[in-house]
Amino acid sequence: MFRLKRQFVVAAGVAGVAAFAPFVLGGYDLNLLARFLALSLLALGIVLTWGHGGILSLGQGVFFGLGGYALAMHMKLTPLAPGEVPDFMMLGGLEALPAWWVPFGNPGFALLAVVLVPGIVAALFAWSVFGRRVGGTYFALITQALALAFATLLVSAQETTGGFNGLTDFQVVLGLDLNGAEAGRTLYWVTLLVLALGWAGVAALLASRFGTMLRAVRDGENRVRFLGHDAAAYKIIAFAVAAMLAGAAGALFTLHAGVISPAMVGVVPSIEMVIWVAIGGRTSLAGAIAGTLAVNFARDAISSAFPDLRPYALGLLFILVVTLLPGGLAELLAARFRKVAR
Amino acid sequence: MSPLPDRLLEVDGVTVDYDGFKALDGFSLTLDAGEIRVVIGPNGAGKSTLCDTIIGRVRPSAGRVLFRGQDISKLPEHRIAGLGICRKFQAPGVLASLSVADNLGIAAAIDKRWWRSFGFGTPPAEAERIAVILERIGLAGRRDVLAGTLAHGEKQWLEIGMVVATEAELLLLDEPTAGMGPAETTRTAELIRSLAGDHSIIVIDHDMAFVEQLAARVTVMHQGQFLMQGSIAEVRADARVAEVYLGRAK
Numbered sequence: 001m002f003r004l005k006r007q008f009v010v011a012a013g014v015a016g017v018a019a020f021a022p023f024v025l026g027g028y029d030l031n032l033l034a035r036f037l038a039l040s041l042l043a044l045g046i047v048l049t050w051g052h053g054g055i056l057s058l059g060q061g062v063f064f065g066l067g068g069y070a071l072a073m074h075m076k077l078t079p080l081a082p083g084e085v086p087d088f089m090m091l092g093g094l095e096a097l098p099a100w101w102v103p104f105g106n107p108g109f110a111l112l113a114v115v116l117v118p119g120i121v122a123a124l125f126a127w128s129v130f131g132r133r134v135g136g137t138y139f140a141l142i143t144q145a146l147a148l149a150f151a152t153l154l155v156s157a158q159e160t161t162g163g164f165n166g167l168t169d170f171q172v173v174l175g176l177d178l179n180g181a182e183a184g185r186t187l188y189w190v191t192l193l194v195l196a197l198g199w200a201g202v203a204a205l206l207a208s209r210f211g212t213m214l215r216a217v218r219d220g221e222n223r224v225r226f227l228g229h230d231a232a233a234y235k236i237i238a239f240a241v242a243a244m245l246a247g248a249a250g251a252l253f254t255l256h257a258g259v260i261s262p263a264m265v266g267v268v269p270s271i272e273m274v275i276w277v278a279i280g281g282r283t284s285l286a287g288a289i290a291g292t293l294a295v296n297f298a299r300d301a302i303s304s305a306f307p308d309l310r311p312y313a314l315g316l317l318f319i320l321v322v323t324l325l326p327g328g329l330a331e332l333l334a335a336r337f338r339k340v341a342r
Numbered sequence: 343m344s345p346l347p348d349r350l351l352e353v354d355g356v357t358v359d360y361d362g363f364k365a366l367d368g369f370s371l372t373l374d375a376g377e378i379r380v381v382i383g384p385n386g387a388g389k390s391t392l393c394d395t396i397i398g399r400v401r402p403s404a405g406r407v408l409f410r411g412q413d414i415s416k417l418p419e420h421r422i423a424g425l426g427i428c429r430k431f432q433a434p435g436v437l438a439s440l441s442v443a444d445n446l447g448i449a450a451a452i453d454k455r456w457w458r459s460f461g462f463g464t465p466p467a468e469a470e471r472i473a474v475i476l477e478r479i480g481l482a483g484r485r486d487v488l489a490g491t492l493a494h495g496e497k498q499w500l501e502i503g504m505v506v507a508t509e510a511e512l513l514l515l516d517e518p519t520a521g522m523g524p525a526e527t528t529r530t531a532e533l534i535r536s537l538a539g540d541h542s543i544i545v546i547d548h549d550m551a552f553v554e555q556l557a558a559r560v561t562v563m564h565q566g567q568f569l570m571q572g573s574i575a576e577v578r579a580d581a582r583v584a585e586v587y588l589g590r591a592k
Contacts, residue, residue: 004462210459212440216448219437226397226431227449227508228423233456 007203010286015196022185031256034188036296038252041195043277043288044202045242050274051282052206053238054218055135059143060246060273062150063118065265067247068254069154070117072167073101074110079171087169092159101160107174114251115244122243123236130232130239135221144267151266166261173255191252198245199285205241206285214238275318281330290329348375349411350542351396351512356405356415358391358566365391367566368405375511378534378543380553382577383563384587389546392563393514396544397429398422409512424454428510430501430518438490442481442500445489446472449507471507479503479533495526499533506537513543519552531555550574562586 018037022030042064049055076086077097085097103109125146129139154161161167170178176186205211216224217231225231254260263269272295280291295314303310325331351373358366366388373379381389394400396407398419407415414422428449437445443464450468451458464472476482479499484492489500498518505513518534519527531552537543538558547553553560553574560577562569564586570577577583 208460208462212444213448213456213459215439216437216444219439220435223431223435223437224448225419226399226423226429227504228420228428228454229448229451230420230454230456234459237456 004203004207007207007285008200011196011199011203014286015192015199018192019189022188027184030184030188032297032300033293034184034191035253035256036293037188037191037195037289038249038256039273039276039296040249040289040292041191041198041252042246042249042273043280043292044195044198044285045245046274046277047282047285047288048202048205048214048245049238049242050277051284051288052211052218053214053235055235055239056137056140056274057143057239057242058140058267058270058274059145059147059150060242061147061265061267061270062143063122063243063246064250064253064269064273065150065154065260065262066118066121066243066250067114068250068260068264069161069167070104070110070113070247071173071251072170072254072260073104074107075170075173076167077101077105078173086167088162088165088167089159094159098160115247118243118247118250119240123240126236126239127232130235135235144270147265147267147270151262154262154265162261164262166259166263167254168259168261170255170258178255178258187252187255191256194248194252195289198248199289202241202245203285210234210237272314275314277328278318279321279328281328284328284330287328287330287333294329349373350375350377350409351544352406352408352411353392353396354406354408356392356395356402356407358388358395358400359403364566365400366395366402369563369566369568370405371561371568373512373542373544375542376539378538378545378556378558380545380547380556380558380560380574381563382546382548382553382560383569384548386565387563388566389563390516391566393429393516393544393546396422396512396514397427420454423508423510426509426511427514428505428508428512429514429516430505431516436489436492436497436500436504438488440489441486442489442492443472443476443485445500446475446503446507449504450475450509471509475503475507478506478536480529495522498522498526498530502530502533506541511542513537513541515543515545517547518545519547519549524551527552528555 021033025033042060046060049057080086085094104113129142155164172178176183213229213234217234221231250260276292276295277288279295280289281287299310299314302313321328349372353369353371355368355370356366357364357368369388369392381392383389391400395402398417402415406413409425409427414425447464447468450471452468476485479502481496481500489497492500502515502518515534519530522530527549534543534545534556545556559571560574561571562577562583569582569586570580
């Protein structure tokens with residue numbers, strides 16, 4: 001089933017090998033890999049909620065965006081002298097910083113906000129929805145509406161969010177010069193470390209009694225409730241943890257991409273996130289990471305060769321996997337291993 | 343008559359109204375501690391609704407449900423379960439992707455508050471309880487098998503085991519022998535009889551051979567109402583019961 005020690009060994013081994021990437025890959029490829037590793041962190045959360053909790057969220061982009069914007073706001077504020085406002089606000093005619101921006105000038109607050117804002121928003125959202133026994137398809141639709149609303153809100157509040165263009169043009173993060181020669185490597189290693197820790201953490205959660213309870217709720221929520229457990233609590237926690245992972249992923253991705261914008265947090269990216277995990281294998285952490293990397297590298301290659309084909313290729317791949325290989329790539333590998341063992 | 347000290351459950355004039363259709367219509371029933379009671383009645387008599395009402399899945403529009411003298415008809419389901427009432431559903435409801443032992447473990451968990459789930463392994467007291475129940479339901483050799491792969495009869499026993507593992511005082515068993523052959527049915531009856539004394543049990547079934555093997559008092563329901571109560575022999579001899587059953591297409 002879910003052997004924790006093996007998970008730790010695999011996670012440490014993969015991270016150890018991947019740590020050498022900066023000595024092998026060029027700057028562009030390293031940046032791509034770093035971005036996709038950041039996205040993999042979000043994929044771990046989808047394994048937790050969807051794979052083991054049966055909760056399909058089509059709105060993970062929202063939490064990704066909350067984390068990304070929290071760090072981006074901090075980075076926009078860092079180079080400013082007292083009394084100044086970020087460039088896009090000046091263009092929008094704002095002369096003073098809005099009150100809700102002010103605390104993000106503090107690095108500690110901003111870093112906490114990267115995980116806590118998505119976590120708290122997700123917990124409150126899940127509590128209000130699961131508390132009313134809304135689940136399944138309805139939940140997926142509500143989260144999709146949430147993603148649409150969030151992206152629309154960001155675009156419409158142009159003076160304070162940067163609108164359609166989002167936030168970009170960052171110089172410094174926590175004392176690290178983003179234009180310096182070492183920035184790419186350092187940020188890559190930070191991302192890899194956070195991903196490895198996230199992998200180990202989610203693996204531990206899935207192997208604990210909490211993981212068993214979560215799978216029990218997936219298999220028979222009513223059953224679990226009538227046995228005397230508060231089933232909604234497990235779903236809310238899983239959803240909040242996934243949102244925190246998504247927030248951290250958003251912040252790391254923003255660092256590598258140099259931009260966060262509504263286009264990265266809306267309905268379409270939120271659906272794509274689910275596809276990475278479906279293709280990798282929704283109950284497997286290693287599978288979800290592999291799926292995220294494979295789909296995104298393929299997407300990058302297809303996009304540069306045939307820009308118009310990308311959505312069709314992704315859609316086709318998704319349909320093939322869901323119909324022919326419901327367990328994703330992980331299932332394929334597991335079957336191969338079983339064959340070898342026999 | 344003053345309420346007896348060992349009266350466990352009192353369903354008092356309960357009405358459940360589904361948009362004008364009265365699934366239960368002023369129905370009353372009392373159950374003493376340690377008693378087995380069989381509830382029978384033709385399809386649509388309201389037997390499953392009775393269970394649903396006791397466990398809080400359905401709310402009565404009139405009447406009360408008292409458990410050890412406390413009105414439970416407005417409590418949330420998991421609170422009712424926490425007081426010591428547990429139900430086995432009609433449709434097999436084992437947790438398919440969990441092992442047999444984990445299924446029992448979830449039922450046997452002593453502290454069911456969610457924050458207690460952040461830990462590994464099964465607490466020793468629960469492991470002991472699980473081992474005893476595995477023995478009792480005859481699945482000791484199948485503890486690590488995924489519940490979804492069990493045979494039909496084994497699933498039913500596992501479910502009874504889960505209900506027992508909660509150490510609930512009151513067990514509600516909804517058609518525990520559905521889909522079983524005669525040999526399995528006999529084993530199930532033995533299992534249920536062995537539970538009396540430790541638990542009070544309400545069994546819903548319409549397999550008369552099974553009901554006879556339980557040798558318990560029988561309450562007959564009809565159209566949401568109480569029809570009669572007595573031993574299986576008395577029920578068989580009753581003209582109204584015959585009419586209710588024969589009046590329906592059979």
